[in-house]
Amino acid sequence: MIRFQRTARISRGKLLEAFQWAKEVSEYLGNKYPQILTIGAYQEIFGDVSAIHWFADYKDLATLESGTTQLQSDEGYWARIGKANEAGLFIEGSIHDTLVQSL
Numbered sequence: 171m172i173r174f175q176r177t178a179r180i181s182r183g184k185l186l187e188a189f190q191w192a193k194e195v196s197e198y199l200g201n202k203y204p205q206i207l208t209i210g211a212y213q214e215i216f217g218d219v220s221a222i223h224w225f226a227d228y229k230d231l232a233t234l235e236s237g238t239t240q241l242q243s244d245e246g247y248w249a250r251i252g253k254a255n256e257a258g259l260f261i262e263g264s265i266h267d268t269l270v271q272s273l
Contacts, residue, residue: 171207171272172228179264180220188259189213192222195250199226202247203240205233234269 180188192211200209207227214221228234241247254260 172231172234173270173272174224174226174228174234175268175270176224177264177266177268178222178260179218180222181258181261184257184259185220187257188222188254191250191254191257191259192224195247195254196224198246198250199241202244203237205229205237 189211196209196211200206205228207229209224209226212223212225213219214223228237
């Protein structure tokens with residue numbers, strides 16, 4: 171299994187709005203892309219409470235690559251990204267992606 175993780179830090183004063191947006195975009199992706207085995211947005215309980223983490227699980231690298239290719243031309247996804255950017259939900263430069271494989 172392949173797990174994609176994205177972490178982003180929320181801009182000051184945008185916590186609730188960012189949480190709602192994170193849930194919305196996760197639901198959109200989960201419904202539109204059945205090749206994603208699981209996807210969800212998470213908040214740190216302690217530590218950096220202004221960070222949101224997304225986890226998406228895929229069967230293998232080929233499935234991830236296929237999904238990524240589809241996502242690049244998905245107007246609904248990019249409209250949601252544009253909404254987050256316009257609202258200034260996340261701190262610029264704070265997004266970090268990680269890709270791991272199960273042992």
